[in-house]
Structures are given as C-alpha cells and as structure tokens.
Amino acid sequence: MAIDRQAIIDNLSQVQISGNEEGLIPAYGVFITQLPASFWNNFAQRLTNKVDPDLLEAAEYLLVNAAHECGYHTGYGIINSEEWKAVVAPMVEKVPEDVLHGAYAVFTAWGWGKAEIVELIPGEKMVVRAYDYYEADMAEDGAIIRPSAYMIRGVSGAFMDLAYGNPYPNGLYTFQCQQAKGIECGDSYGEFVVTKVETA
C-alpha cells in the first residue's frame, strides 16, 4: 500500500486553525469549530440517558446521522483540499481504496479517533478499528456503557459513501455503519462495520 499513514499523521496533526476576523472558520467548504470534546459527549450521553428506552434507537440514529452528514460534506472538502493535495494525494496509487486509507490517517491526525481500516471489500464492506477515541471517554472510571461512538459510526458510513457511492453530493446514505465493539463497552478497541444499505 502506498499510503504512509504515520507521515500523514505527523504532518497534518500540526495544522492549526483559528477563527478569522469574524470569529468563524470557513474551511473545506464548511464552517468549522474547535470545541471541547466534553461538550459533544455531554450532550450525547445526557440525551441518550434521558430518553425512554423505546426512543433510544431513534435518538442514537439521529446522533449517528449528524456525523454521517458532517463526514460526507466535510470529508469531500478534505479530499479536495490543498492540505490533501500536498500531503496525501502524492501517495495515492489506487483510487478509491488509497483515498479511504488516507482519509483515516487524516481522521486520526485531526483527533477524531486513532482509527484505521482493517478490512476492505471494495464497494461492499469496510471494517474500521479505533484504538483511542474521545467518545469512549463517556465511560468514566472503568464504567461499562452501551456502544456510544456515534460520530465514528456516522463518519465511517460517510467515507464509504464518498468512495463508492454516486458522485458527490448524490452518494449520501449508500452505506451504513454498525458498532461491533467499543472501548466504552470494555473492549480493547472499537470496531465499526460498514455495509451497503439494502435497497428494495
């Protein structure tokens, strides 16, 4: 494989962003913020703890969906960015598989989770493992909670949409992701399985 994951992480982890004169961060075709991870975790955890059990699946679906849309649009912006062209694009030999591996190196560099692809069947299935991710912090002091890595689930689905779905912006929701293991569940890593959405 041509992608040098560590080189991408070493390079792109040093990119620092900050609000412009309007206090906004327009980048990659979206507006970006750099907020405490605890804010996103607090809301997700408090919301899912408070809804009735029969509404939990719906609440979790919406949390995943937020990340799926974010990952799709921001991901598209990233793989068309100057940073990508300078650092990752020269390593890409096989499209879109190397693009996917590169995307997870960027995902790691920018602090969403220390994650990599461990299995890829082009156009069909992807398995991602995350060895450290902020969403696992929702389980404090060794507590075990239900799988809660909604952001990684959503973004993983989005990355497969970008790789194998119809051309942007028409490929959203071609794929879906389920969480098979979680650090917050007591496992040693999180594992995320992406498959194609069944169409009637």
Add this chain to the structure above:
Amino acid sequence: MSDQPVVMELEHEFDEKRCRHYLNGQLSVLHCHHYASLYTQLAMDAEFIDAKTILAQSAEDSFFDMLSDSYQAHPELTPDEKLEVGCQYYAVIGLGQMKVLSAGETSGKVALEHSHVDEGWIKKWGKKDKAVNFVTRGYIAALFATAYGKPVQSYIVSEVESIVTGAARSLFIVSSK
C-alpha cells in the same frame, strides 16, 4: 489597571500517542456546521425531554471548565478582563464574534455580530423563525459564572434577537438566578 488590552493566550498540544488535540489543556475536536445544526435540530425535536436545556447545559458545563482552566494562570484578571478573554476565546474556537454590551454581577447583555451556529444553520437550511443558538446560551452562562466567581447554573440567558431569523445581530440577555 493596565491600559493594554488583555490578549488571550492559546496553547495547542498534540498527544502523539493518543492522537488527541488539546487547547489550553482542554481536549478539543473539530466539527462542522452540519454537525452543530443537526445536534441543534435534534435538541429542538426532543422537546418532550427538554433537550434544548440539555444542549445549553452541556455547553455551559464544558465551557465553564474551559474558561476556568484558562483563567487559573491569571488570578489578577478582573471580571471585565475575563469577559474580554472569553469573547476572544469564542472567536478563536470558531463560534463567532461576541461583544459584551453591558455586564455586572447580576445581569448583562451580549451581542453576536457573527455566529457559527446561526450562519451554519442558514448555510445548511436557510433562515428560521425562531432562535437556535442554545450552545451560545450555555457559553454566555459559563462566561458570566467564571467572570464573577459563581458556580455553573448561576445565570439565565435568553436570546431576544437572532441572526438565524434575519436580524443583523444576535442579542442575549443575562440575569442571575
């Protein structure tokens, strides 16, 4: 008091082992306006559990910790200086352009000339007929609490003008509980 304006210090660190980013010692993560808008919409849809309050309080708790940690190294800062630093922090992290119009221990007014939440919502969906910036309500509650040495949930913050509705600015009214 010095005539020199107070300038916020921002220290960024990347933990190479865990691949995590820290701003002034706080674990921080990048997210886009799609994410913020959809979280906000979810909070509005889950009215039956008062999820808007959950969103605002989640923001207040996190930003309270963030601002408190930032001020710890500067015990000499006055409340006005802490409010100024808090506005600078708001801008640096990409939430927008905030100005405290008036402030005291029991009340205040805060305006936004630019807002990630409002302008992100408009960019995604267009204007809306009601306020959506629960995140900033939480931020301002934390800002006043840390500036005046109070605990969290010491202030009520109401949004009375909103960029998302088409107003030229957003305006928040602050009052102590």
